[in-house]
Amino acid sequence: MQKLILLLSISFIGFQAFSQRTWFDAEFSTEIVNNLELSVAPELRFKEEFELNEYFLQTALEYQFNKYFSLAAGYRYGYNINGDDEHQSFGRFNLDAKTNVKWNNLQPKFRLRFTNADDFSDENENVNYLRYKFELEYKIKKLDLEPYVLAEWYHDLDLKEISKSRYESGMMYKINKHHKIGVYYRLNHYLNSDKNNRNIVGLSYKFKL
Template sequence: MYCRIIILLLVTSFSIFSRAQDKDFRTWWGVQIEGELFDAIDYKVNPEVRYYQNSTKLITVLSDFDVSYPFLKYFRVGGQYRIEKLQVREEYAINRFGIYLKTRYKIKRFRLQYRAMYHWEYRGINTREAGNIPDEYHRHRFMLKYYRKKWDLRPEIAIEYFVNPQQSASIYEQKLRLSAGLEYRFNKHFSLSVAYKYQEEYFVESPLNAYILATKLTYRL
């Protein structure tokens, strides 16, 4: 069973990669620090850099700050802030604020997680004419992980859909993101995750499909 899951994830990733040559292949590199602020109140800090144009050019530098706490028995509510700098011809910063609700269920050795998130972002609030008008999104993500006590390697798959409810949006109207990945736990503090993501845009003038290799090192306090 262990080998079958790994082989399936690898075959899926490489089959996607084989179609990515005429599209934009991107790489994301991140570090995450997570812990507990107070009793049951968790936090995460996640700086990240993202390379675009077939991973040849650094376009995005960002940091996420996340705080969440339990709500009822199966839910957590949280807030998130992201500061993002775009290294493009017209350089500007993005300030994003978000709130979310997520839940997780245990099904034998599987963990099914759902997250509903609403966020709004200001793009170039001090440098662009429309910078004080936020772009709003709601997004929904389903993730399935496989856990086994004797395994240090944990496979996962996820699907996420982004929707912009505004009738006239300045950026992507809708977006679909699929991913398959593996997390390796070195010990109770450190883990390394690698995921391959496919991203598709809808209802835009020039839709671009992106193929993303994301790597993240996590430290748990």
């Protein structure tokens, strides 16, 4: 276990060489009734020079219809911090449809999300989006590692165009049946704008009861 945690630490340090920003997130989830899961997820997001830029708490309910398909709804409430150290609150909701298929140790996933904010810029603009996320996860059972890659596209429903994309690579380590830790590298990419792209490295922790 110590060697695997060291591997994640080395990966985090390596990702830092390419990143501009650092994010820390956690998720606590439990099944409250049969097939209905409640999750609570706090997150801290830091800008360059490790300056706190945003923090929030997200709650969600997800209903699993079968092993291939689920629906979820979530709400996020948090604060942005501007240059004058003022905190500006924001709220965001999302509706999700998720599907996944397991094939041996390989697990392709797709998520369609409707949301009223972009989760992309510092301003958390109130814009309606459809987000299309494709993810491919592989389980290395002997090491309890789950490396993955994903790509996501943001469809601006007001402008009627796909304006942003997100790419991510990372891995999760399963400590036991309740706890996981992970590291990832993420690129937030503007497609039709001269805004600067964002390189992000993150650490994750998940607890499932």
